[in-house]
Amino acid sequence: MQQMGDDQSGSETGRTLILDELLGYALRRAQLKVFKDFEEAMREYAIRPAQFSALVVVEEMPGVTQSELAQRLAIDPPRVVNLVHDLEKRGYAVRVRCKRDRRSHGIFLTKPGEALVTTLKRLSVESDARASVGLSEDERAHLLRLLRKIYDTPEAP
Amino acid sequence: MQQMGDDQSGSETGRTLILDELLGYALRRAQLKVFKDFEEAMREYAIRPAQFSALVVVEEMPGVTQSELAQRLAIDPPRVVNLVHDLEKRGYAVRVRCKRDRRSHGIFLTKPGEALVTTLKRLSVESDARASVGLSEDERAHLLRLLRKIYDTPEAP
DNA sequence: TATTGTTATACTCTATAACTATA
DNA sequence: TATAGTTATAGAGTATAACAATA
Numbered sequence: 382m383q384q385m386g387d388d389q390s391g392s393e394t395g396r397t398l399i400l401d402e403l404l405g406y407a408l409r410r411a412q413l414k415v416f417k418d419f420e421e422a423m424r425e426y427a428i429r430p431a432q433f434s435a436l437v438v439v440e441e442m443p444g445v446t447q448s449e450l451a452q453r454l455a456i457d458p459p460r461v462v463n464l465v466h467d468l469e470k471r472g473y474a475v476r477v478r479c480k481r482d483r484r485s486h487g488i489f490l491t492k493p494g495e496a497l498v499t500t501l502k503r504l505s506v507e508s509d510a511r512a513s514v515g516l517s518e519d520e521r522a523h524l525l526r527l528l529r530k531i532y533d534t535p536e537a538p
Numbered sequence: 539m540q541q542m543g544d545d546q547s548g549s550e551t552g553r554t555l556i557l558d559e560l561l562g563y564a565l566r567r568a569q570l571k572v573f574k575d576f577e578e579a580m581r582e583y584a585i586r587p588a589q590f591s592a593l594v595v596v597e598e599m600p601g602v603t604q605s606e607l608a609q610r611l612a613i614d615p616p617r618v619v620n621l622v623h624d625l626e627k628r629g630y631a632v633r634v635r636c637k638r639d640r641r642s643h644g645i646f647l648t649k650p651g652e653a654l655v656t657t658l659k660r661l662s663v664e665s666d667a668r669a670s671v672g673l674s675e676d677e678r679a680h681l682l683r684l685l686r687k688i689y690d691t692p693e694a695p
Numbered sequence: 696t697a698t699t700g701t702t703a704t705a706c707t708c709t710a711t712a713a714c715t716a717t718a
Numbered sequence: 719t720a721t722a723g724t725t726a727t728a729g730a731g732t733a734t735a736a737c738a739a740t741a
Contacts, residue, residue: 398598401686403662405572408565429730441556448698448700457732482741483739484739505560505562514691525559527684530677531672532567533672586707586708639717639721641717642721
C-alpha cells in the first residue's frame, strides 16, 4: 500500500491541506458518520432518517399539512407524498382531509405510530450519544449551537 | 397556512422539541445549506463535491492510487472509478499503470487539471466563507475542530 | 388565477456483488 | 489465495415539470 504515493506525496498525516479547512467537507464527513450509526439503529424498524424526522414533527404538530411538513423539514413536496404514503401504508399515520380547505390533508399518528415514535426517539438519542462519544457535554451543546447558526442564517442573495 | 396546525400544535417557534437536539439532524441541515452554495459555485465548471475533493487529494498526493483515494475520501472503490474516469475523459487527470504493481493505477493531474484545481480551491474558500457568514473566525475554527472530533473518533464496535 | 397535493420523470448518490488481471 | 480495478445493477435521495382538485 502507498507504493506510489509514499515517495511523492507531501502528506503523511491523513489530512489534506485544504479539505480539512473547509466546513462543507467536515460537515459531510461528520454527517456520514453520525447517519451511519443512526440508520443502523433504525434498521430494525425499517425507518429512514427522513421518515423519522417526519414522524417526530407529526407527533409534535398533530394535523400538520403536507406542505407545512415539507417546509419544516426543508424538503420538496413530492418527497413528502411518498414519505407520508409509506407511513400510512404501514399503519403509522393517517391523512385526514381538512374541512376548511379541502385541498389540504392533516397528518395524524395512529396508536402504533405513537408507540413507534416513542421507541425511535429513544433510539435516536442513544445513537446521537454514541456518535458524539468523543465530545464533552459542553462541546456537544456548543456544536449544536454553531450548526444551528449555520442553517438558520438566511443566505445572502 | 398553518390552519390545521395552529390550534393543535405545541410549537410556534419553528423548532421541534427533539430534532434540534440531535446532532444528526443539525449536521444534515447545515450540510445541505453549505453544499447548496458550494454546488452553485462549482456549477460553471461542472464539478461535483466528490470530484472536487478527489482533485484536491490528487494535487496534494500525485500518483495516489484509486484504492488509496477511496480510503482517503471515505467512499467506495466503484465510485472512484467513475469519478476518475470522468476527470480523465475531460482532460483533467491521467491514470498511469504502476510499474511495481501492474494492478495499481497512479493518478496525476494534467496541466489543465492543475489550473482547474487552483481555481476551484479559491472558489471553495469563498463559498465556505459565505456559508459561515454568521460565525466569527473563532466560532468557525471551533466548529471545524468539533466536526473533526466527530469523524476522527473511531466507532465503538 | 393561485395553491395543495399528486404523478411522472430523470438524474445523482450510494452500496453490493461479481468479474478481470495481476500478484 | 488475495488484491486493484472494473462492471453491472439496484435502491435511495433529490429536483423538476405538469396535472387535478379546490380555493
